[in-house]
Amino acid sequence: MAVYTDVPVEELDAFLEGYDIGKLLSYKGIAEGVQNSNFLLHTDAGYFILTLYERLVAVEDLPFFVALMEHLAARGINCPQPVRRRDGRPLGELCGRAAAVVTFLDGVWMRRVEASHCTAVGEALARLHLAGADFRDHRTNALAATKLRPLFDSCADRIDSIQPGMLSAIRDELDFLDQAWPRGLPEGVIHADLFPDNVFFLGERLSGVIDFYFACNDMLAYDVAICLNAWCFENDHSYNVTKGRALLQAYARVRPMSDAELAAMPVLARGAALRFLATRVVDWLNVPPGALVRPKSPQEYFRKLRFHQHADSVHDYGVAARELA
Amino acid sequence: MAVYTDVPVEELDAFLEGYDIGKLLSYKGIAEGVQNSNFLLHTDAGYFILTLYERLVAVEDLPFFVALMEHLAARGINCPQPVRRRDGRPLGELCGRAAAVVTFLDGVWMRRVEASHCTAVGEALARLHLAGADFRDHRTNALAATKLRPLFDSCADRIDSIQPGMLSAIRDELDFLDQAWPRGLPEGVIHADLFPDNVFFLGERLSGVIDFYFACNDMLAYDVAICLNAWCFENDHSYNVTKGRALLQAYARVRPMSDAELAAMPVLARGAALRFLATRVVDWLNVPPGALVRPKSPQEYFRKLRFHQHADSVHDYGVAARELA
Numbered sequence: 001m002a003v004y005t006d007v008p009v010e011e012l013d014a015f016l017e018g019y020d021i022g023k024l025l026s027y028k029g030i031a032e033g034v035q036n037s038n039f040l041l042h043t044d045a046g047y048f049i050l051t052l053y054e055r056l057v058a059v060e061d062l063p064f065f066v067a068l069m070e071h072l073a074a075r076g077i078n079c080p081q082p083v084r085r086r087d088g089r090p091l092g093e094l095c096g097r098a099a100a101v102v103t104f105l106d107g108v109w110m111r112r113v114e115a116s117h118c119t120a121v122g123e124a125l126a127r128l129h130l131a132g133a134d135f136r137d138h139r140t141n142a143l144a145a146t147k148l149r150p151l152f153d154s155c156a157d158r159i160d161s162i163q164p165g166m167l168s169a170i171r172d173e174l175d176f177l178d179q180a181w182p183r184g185l186p187e188g189v190i191h192a193d194l195f196p197d198n199v200f201f202l203g204e205r206l207s208g209v210i211d212f213y214f215a216c217n218d219m220l221a222y223d224v225a226i227c228l229n230a231w232c233f234e235n236d237h238s239y240n241v242t243k244g245r246a247l248l249q250a251y252a253r254v255r256p257m258s259d260a261e262l263a264a265m266p267v268l269a270r271g272a273a274l275r276f277l278a279t280r281v282v283d284w285l286n287v288p289p290g291a292l293v294r295p296k297s298p299q300e301y302f303r304k305l306r307f308h309q310h311a312d313s314v315h316d317y318g319v320a321a322r323e324l325a
Numbered sequence: 326m327a328v329y330t331d332v333p334v335e336e337l338d339a340f341l342e343g344y345d346i347g348k349l350l351s352y353k354g355i356a357e358g359v360q361n362s363n364f365l366l367h368t369d370a371g372y373f374i375l376t377l378y379e380r381l382v383a384v385e386d387l388p389f390f391v392a393l394m395e396h397l398a399a400r401g402i403n404c405p406q407p408v409r410r411r412d413g414r415p416l417g418e419l420c421g422r423a424a425a426v427v428t429f430l431d432g433v434w435m436r437r438v439e440a441s442h443c444t445a446v447g448e449a450l451a452r453l454h455l456a457g458a459d460f461r462d463h464r465t466n467a468l469a470a471t472k473l474r475p476l477f478d479s480c481a482d483r484i485d486s487i488q489p490g491m492l493s494a495i496r497d498e499l500d501f502l503d504q505a506w507p508r509g510l511p512e513g514v515i516h517a518d519l520f521p522d523n524v525f526f527l528g529e530r531l532s533g534v535i536d537f538y539f540a541c542n543d544m545l546a547y548d549v550a551i552c553l554n555a556w557c558f559e560n561d562h563s564y565n566v567t568k569g570r571a572l573l574q575a576y577a578r579v580r581p582m583s584d585a586e587l588a589a590m591p592v593l594a595r596g597a598a599l600r601f602l603a604t605r606v607v608d609w610l611n612v613p614p615g616a617l618v619r620p621k622s623p624q625e626y627f628r629k630l631r632f633h634q635h636a637d638s639v640h641d642y643g644v645a646a647r648e649l650a
Contacts, residue, residue, distance in 0.1 A: 008436035009526075025431040025527065028365060029356030040353060040365060042431060047367075106350040106367060111333035201334075202350065 004054050005037045005095050012050075015094045018085045019101060021045040032197065035213055037097075040104070047104040049080060052097040057213055059098050064139045065212050066090040066100060068132070068189060075131040077124075078208040080105055107200025107207035118231050118243040120206035121199055122250030125191070125227055128209065129220045129255055132189035141192065141216040145271025146181050148278045149174050155285045162284060162298055170277070173305065177271055182219070182264040190223035191215055195230040221261040224251055225268035228317060229276065229304055237303040245318030252324040262321045266311040273308055277301035329379050330362045330420050337375075340419045343410045344426060346370040357522065360538055362422075365429070372429040374405060377422040382538055384423050389464045390537050391415040391425060393457070393514060400456040403533040405430055432525025432532035443556050443568040445531035446524055447575030450516070450552055453534065454545045454580055457514035466517065466541040468604070470596025471506050474499050476603045480610045487609060487623055495599070498630065502596055507544070507589040515548035516540055520555040546586040549576055550593035553642060554601065554629055562628040570643030577649040587646045591636040598633055602626035 007027070016024055022044025030038040030049075037052040053062060066082045070090075073081045080102035082090040092099050110117050141147075152159065152170055159167040191198075193214035200208040224247075232243040251257070280298040287295055314321050332352070341349055347369025355363040355374075362377040378387060391407045395415075398406045405427035407415040417424050435442050466472075477484065477495050484492040516523075518539035525533040549572075557568040576582070605623040612620055639646050 006436065009433045010437060012433075024433065026433055026525070028353075031354035031356040042372075108334045108337075108349065108351055111331065112335060200351070 005052050005097060007037075007039065007050075007052070007095055011095060015092055015099065016041075016043070018087070018092050019083060020086055021048065021083060021101065041101070048083065048101050049104055050094075050099065050101050052094060052099045054097065061139060062091055062098055062100070064137050065215060067137055068135060068212055068215055069102070071135045072128065072131050077128055077131050078105065079212065080208075080210055105200055105208040105210065107202050109197045109200055111196075113196055113231055113243065115240075115243045115246040116204060117196075117199075117201065117206075118247040119250040120201070120204075121194065121227060121231055122224075122247035123254050124199070124206050124209060125194060125223060126251045126254030128191060129188055129223065135189050139189075139216045141190075141218040143192075143214070143275050143279070144218060145177050145222075145268075145275055148274055151278045151282055155282060158285050159281060162281065163302065166298075166302060169302075170274070173270065173274055173309075177267070177274065180267050181271060182260070182267060185219040185221055185261050185264060186258070187217060188220050189215060190218050190220060190226075192218065192223060192226060194223070194227050219261075219268070220255070221257060221264060222268050222272065224248070224257075224261075225265060225272040226275075228265075228269055229272045229301075232317075233304055233307075237300055237307075239304075239307050239317075241318035243318075248314070248317060248319045248324060257324055259321060262314045262324060265314040265317060266308055269308040269311065269317070270305060273301050273305040277305060330377050330422060332362075332364065332375075332377070332420055336420060340417055340424065341366075341368070343412070343417050344408060345411055346373065346408060346426065366426070373408065373426050374429055375419075375424065375426050377419060377424045379422065386464060387416055387423055387425070389462050390540060392462055393460060393537055393540055394427070396460045397453065397456050402453055402456050403430065404537065405533075405535055430525055430533040430535065432527050434522045434524060435526055436521070438521055438556055438568065440565075440568045440571040441529060442521075442524075442526065442531075443572040444575040445526070445529075446519065446552060446556055447549075447572035448579050449524070449531050449534060450519060450548060451576045451579035453516060454513055454548065460514050464514075464541040466515075466543040468517075468539070468600050469543060470502050470547075470593075470600055473599055473603045476607055480607060483610050484606060487606065488627065491623075491627060494627075495602070498595065498599055498634075502592070502599065505592050506596060507585070507592060510544040510546055510586050510589060511583070512542060513545050514540060515543050515545060515551075517543065517548060517551060519548070519552050544586075544593070545580070546582060546589060547593050547597065549573070549582075550590060550597040551600075553590075553594055554597045554626075557642075558629055558632075562625055562632075564629075564632050564642075566643035568643075573639070573642060573644050573649060582649055584646060587639045587649060590639040590642060591633055594633040594636065594642070595630060598626050598630040602630060 013024055025042040027039045027041045030040055035057055036054050039050040041048040041050050069079050069082055072079050083101040084090050085092055090100060156167060198211040227247055228244055231247060232240050234240055277298055280296055280301055283295040284298050338349055350367040352364045352366045355365055360382055361379050364375040366373045366375050394404050394407055397404050408426040409415050410417055415425060481492060523536040552572055553569055556572060557565050559565055602623055605621055605626055608620040609623050
């Protein structure tokens with residue numbers, strides 16, 4: 001939960017004069033998201049989300065995110081649409097931070113994931129990949145699986161305080177990924193953070209996708225591997241093959257995967273687990289005093305990594321390669 | 326900011342079947358309030374606030390609060406109106422907690438208080454007192470100024486860690502209030518927590534009052550003294566006579582105060598400062614590890630108490646008694 005910046009009404013009123021969305025009627029800080037400060041705005045023109053970008057997001061990346069949301073929305077992906085200012089710019093400044101107003105999406109995120117939700121998210125991810133195929137901007141994946149070593153090095157001496165033996169296991173995994181990380185798979189713009197709290201449902205229907213602030217260019221199948229990590233494990237961290245099967249089949253119905261992509265799935269899933277392990281380790285070891293955010297346990301992703309290390313093929317994720325080809 | 330309980334959508338859907346407010350379209354945890362978990366609901370029927378009452382609120386008090394909001398709303402006070410369930414009850418149960426749905430009020434609370442806001446809140450407080458005059462339920466003020474000793478005793482050995490000498494100053498003040506606390510002043514139902522974040526404005530117009538979870542029966546002038554503490558000090562904790570004068574004059578225009586009430590104002594203000602000092606001290610010294618709430622500084626109210634100790638009459642708050650009689 002996160003509201004890092006309290007916004008005085010006088011500053012918000014002045015900020016909204018740059019927009020054509022009427023008079024402010026109310027605003028409430030939203031206890032969701034960990035990277036930015038989010039507010040639900042009510043104005044004469046309806047409901048909107050106001051986001052203040054905190055230091056965790058690089059300001060130079062913001063035009064990429066905003067353009068991507070506009071691009072995807074124009075192609076029928078239900079995601080927040082940036083509201084442009086009267087001067088045409090999609091970004092303004094509020095309380096010393098870059099700030100954007102986007103449309104409000106109805107829908108709720110699923111605290112208890114069922115296989116039917118995995119079907120829906122697999123299909124939505126594939127549609128997102130197809131809709132992004134002609135997106136021209138480019139953003140390098142700063143958290144690519146092969147770039148994680150400096151993150152772990154930054155807190156190497158404290159990693160074993162989380163769990164004895166974790167540091168050497170991580171270093172072995174980094175070495176493995178350096179040599180095994182796939183090359184030449186289809187690339188494009190990926191969401192890179194499509195966790196359950198970023199996917200909205202209305203009843204059983206997937207109604208929208210939010211939070212594009214990790215979106216970047218990378219292998220499309222890596223995005224699938226992220227979703228396997230995010231959607232297909234139970235609370236006890238055991239992998240659910242029914243959910244994995246549902247997600248992979250639904251994805252492949254919209255965007256068939258090549259043999260090479262399917263063969264790479266265990267390695268991609270290891271890289272994805274290590275990427276979320278990396279940020280969780282760093283967050284866990286760097287909780288500021290008086291923090292308002294309780295970090296999530298790194299051990300969850302250490303255990304998921306162990307599962308992927310024992311996977312031989314995409315079959316271990318619930319499907320035979322021939323089913324998806 | 327507070328959302329103590331995450332509500333799964335399945336449980337919320339089941340809970341809302343008890344209400345006649347349509348289908349759930351979205352809900353967001355609100356980063357406001359420190360006592361309860363609050364969510365903004367969007368349903369077919371509009372926007373509502375869902376409150377889950379956490380352990381800090383005694384369940385047996387909830388019917389008082391709910392009945393009071395209904396009573397005041399029926400008398401033209403713009404406050405949240407409890408939405409009754411299909412079975413007529415105003416309270417249900419959700420995630421193991423008592424829960425209520427109330428109407429959503431537009432408006433924003435003022436981060437930067439001006440004298441004009443003090444005028445508005447003084448008038449609103451007096452209207453609230455008049456509207457509550459025929460409210461029949463009764464709730465004892467558990468945090469009455471003369472009942473604070475056990476709260477301070479519970480952490481007496483650590484109080485001087487906040488500021489050397491604080492403990493003996495508090496004990497002297499408790500002794501003083503025991504003998505000086507006024508009796509026989511007009512009583513009624515008071516809000517008891519009318520801080521800026523509980524008062525909404527639309528432009529310059531006061532549009533609503535929220536958070537009745539400290540409401541109780543006590544001296545009406547004590548509620549005025551609470552507002553002097555809450556609204557009329559600057560960020561450097563200096564008292565602003567212009568704001569105090571605005572608040573007191575506006576209150577007295579709607580509900581004239583007796584000479585006895587005016588004469589008691591310095592003592593009432595000391596009791597009010599000590600009451601907020603008490604809960605701030607307890608919160609400050611009892612932050613649980615990993616707390617999501619950063620406690621407010623107790624020193625603010627220690628300094629306000631010092632101001633009131635040097636006040637001789639209501640004149641020190643910005644008005645002469647004869648102006649208000």
